Amino acid sequence: MYLIERYIVAQTQRLVLTIVGFLIFIFASYSAQRYLTEAANGTLTLKVVADIIFYKVLIALEMLLPVGLYVSVGVALGQLYSDSEITAIFASGSSPIRLYKAVIFLALPLGIIVALLSVYVRPWAYQQIYLLEGQSQSELDVNRLEPRKFNVNDDGRMVLAAAVDPETSILTDALIYTSSGDKSSVYRARSVKVTDPSPATPAVLLHTGTSYVLQHQGMGDKESYYHELNLHLKPQLQNINIRRKSSSVIMLARSVTPADRAELQWRESRGVNTILMALLAIPMSRIKPRQGRFATLLPLTVLFTLIFYGGNLCRTLVANGTLPVIPGVWLVSVAMLAGLILLLARDFSLLSKFFR
Structure with a gap:
């Protein structure tokens, strides 16, 4: 790895650890507040609550890691643009490809981790949560019933x-x-x-x-x-959507139900989308010198909102049969790739006549 790439990776890596750690803390605190209420009501024990929060964090990592990387790339490069360091790098004869190579060094392994989390860890964590909740429900009938109160189940x-x-x-x-x-x-x-x-x-x-x-x-x-x-x-019947979340990839692949196919495509696309989001953050981080690194947050937020809600919308449309399975949920990934190609062409002046 060359000096420029190492420098950019070091700047971005520190932000990734900070942002992801902060997001995990916020998410764990929110989950704890929710389940501690059930513990206070006697529905769940404190040990079960701690285990459920742990599994919830594992599930959330497939979203928290891509968001942390995406924001870190945008903010770190925004700081370099603001301090005119990117301008100095280009003035020394370096190509914009050096920025993309540096981000790839981080995005590729993180994308693989997200893919593994989504395909294998996420359904396993859901299985553990449902098992814990089921065990607590089996104890609820007597040990958790409160006298002189209306005890109602789902x-x-x-x-x-x-x-x-x-x-x-x-x-x-x-x-x-x-x-x-x-x-x-x-x-x-x-x-x-x-x-x-x-x-x-x-x-x-x-x-x-x-x-x-x-x-x-x-x-x-x-x-x-x-x-x-x-x-x-x-x-007490388990909701079909709950069973789908805990189903293995093999079971989803064998199913012909549109909702199962949508769930499978959602899991498979997480790793690819992580890499594409990080690469899209590079051109979105471009700002004028001394403008401030946080000036990139607004365009980054708008783009992330489009990606996030676009993915959820496509999954819903595929599940109810409105959108065909092909391209299905992958439609968002294809749109991200097309946008990235256009931005790359602009950066390398292949379509300069369209961007003058």
Whole structure:
């Protein structure tokens, strides 16, 4: 690596570490605030919260690393332009290609890391999060239930009990509400024994009470009395979008569902887009001498917004079948590459007549 390239890499590398570290801290703090609220409510333990935050940070790295590199390249080169160092480099006979070579030294390995994070680490981290949340939910039925409060889960099931005994898994003077399809069911019991707390196969044993089946339409309401009733509650189903996020690349590649193809293309394009974003930051960092290195932030922000929302829009359009799978999510990468080629042509005066 030549002197100029080493100098630019050193200036950019320090900024990358600082910006990415700051972004990780902000993201981890936001995630901690969200999950600590659930810990305070008794839904999650502190250890589970710490593990989930760790996995969340791993997932976010596929976005934080490209953003950190993109901003660092723009700000570092903007500082060099502001101090007239880039002008001196070009005056010494160096070509603009030296800037691109220097950025490639950083962008290429970082792009490979982002690709590995997106393809392998991201789905694994989602699997771990869902496993932790599932284990916490399995403990929720008794250990996390609060007496004299409406305990509601994501599926709309509500449990109200005058007293809760975690050691015996017994609820005293309890009311259970469930809803499915065109009817709702209400169960009133003197005591309830939780026989299976698993989210997949929840079951309870009710002693001495009344059950009500309420039809949402019509007059088919029913009331019945029981001495003992073994009740299997509706399992908590995992959202299909959640399963897709934790699916392996092989499973997504075998699927013909547009949403699965969109998820696969999104993962595959992360590494390429990281490199393209870093290269696009080079011409976007060009400013006048003594203008200030942060003058590049506005154009960099506008370009990043277009890339970010363009990628999300393409993924959504591919998932619902509006945009064809080819080019699909890769449309943003193709647009970035086309823009980069035009800017490179301008820098090397291949299209000088169009930029006079």
